[in-house]
């Protein structure tokens with residue numbers, strides 16, 4: 001399996017070569033040269049597999065340069081009921097991503113696929129936990145080490161820390177805005193005592209932390225000497241790990257070959273739903289891929305009108321589904337590449353327009369007409385919609401969902417089709433977003449037992465001014481490089 005860049009860089013790479021990297025040298029994103037295909041017989045044979053072995057079967061089609069036995073050991077170490085133990089009562093923890101039927105609506109089943117039972121209660125654990133094990137494996141094989149530098153306002157940083165804690169050859173330096181995260185999120189990150197995890201609380205806002213990461217990454221000499229890397233959402237291994245749960249969701253929602261299922265995905269950077277697109281390209285019988293956004297509706301606008309219009313920071317709203325507050329969707333380029341028939345020249349021209357003019361417009365073009373052939377439709381929600389949906393699911397089905405998942409349910413209901421199960425991806429548990437749950441329901445969300453009293457655990461972090469030079473000095477001091 002060889003990988004190509006969406007912008008046409010002529011140097012095919014193997015999975016191991018792109019694993020630790022980010023963008024391709026030409027600024028594009030990596031995709032496999034061809035999507036591996038899955039037959040109906042193969043799918044039926046996978047029904048009886050535990051999640052870890054299903055993950056192995058799918059991943060081996062994408063990373064044939066990792067010996068089969070090693071890959072199988074990695075997926076079995078990653079996808080265990082002990083790691084994904086925070087399932088709701090009544091859900092089957094052994095499924096790793098249990099599927100729950102909420103009820104019959106619009107002549108079909110409305111279902112919830114739980115992706116948030118991992119250590120940080122958000123779907124990012126599904127990919128990040130595998131990434132931690134893959135990184136450790138690849139670094140050991142190459143005799144290298146890696147220092148991950150990132151900025152977080154919540155979900156990504158904690159998922160990365162819980163995936164990398166205690167891993168040999170890896171350190172994590174995670175910047176966050178001092179006193180700006182919720183008490184729960186702060187406690188999740190800062191209570192980690194592992195010596196390879198470094199929490200740096202920056203006196204400033206998230207953008208200040210992000211600017212420091214950019215400044216450090218632009219110092220190429222420092223970056224090379226300190227072996228600095230990232231784990232952002234364009235990482236191919238993260239995308240491919242997410243492909244697995246679309247297969248699992250389909251297998252749990254159907255009982256025979258050829259049946260169609262639709263998926264609705266709360267979206268920000270388009271990483272999650274991009275994995276659904278890839279599953280569909282591999283032959284999984286997906287009817288619709290429903291892209292659900294919040295008030296930051298760059299993607300909804302594109303799928304409705306064909307206009308992709310990147311927002312400025314002043315037009316990017318802080319919403320009650322904060323993990324979807326984005327101004328441009330960093331994985332979107334992967335889908336556009338397929339939409340353009342994998343024409344790298346055309347794609348490079350469009351994304352030059354994104355840099356220079358802030359977007360592009362495909363309305364009235366043959367490409368726009370093809371969007372529906374790829375199964376994509378979309379919708380958006382407002383804060384009031386999410387509150388109403390949280391209340392409705394609580395009273396109708398007796399289940400509390402988080403704000404991101406509420407966005408998914410709201411939009412899914414606009415695209416129900418009789419006889420086609422609609423599977424909404426649950427991207428976080430409500431315990432993470434207690435303020436909005438209190439606003440909607442008037443009481444605290446339930447917390448998985450493991451998280452009782454997490455706020456009173458001892459915390460380990462360093463407060464620093466928003467100054468890249470001091471952060472660099474801190475990193476150098478702790479790596480000894």
Ligand SMILES: *Cc1c(COP(=O)(O)O)cnc(C)c1O
Nearest residue numbers: 267268269270271272323427428
């Ligand atoms: C990251 C995140 C999203 C958005 O996922 P993308 O892959 O960026 O589209 C949605 N919900 C939650 C809870 C998240 O953490």
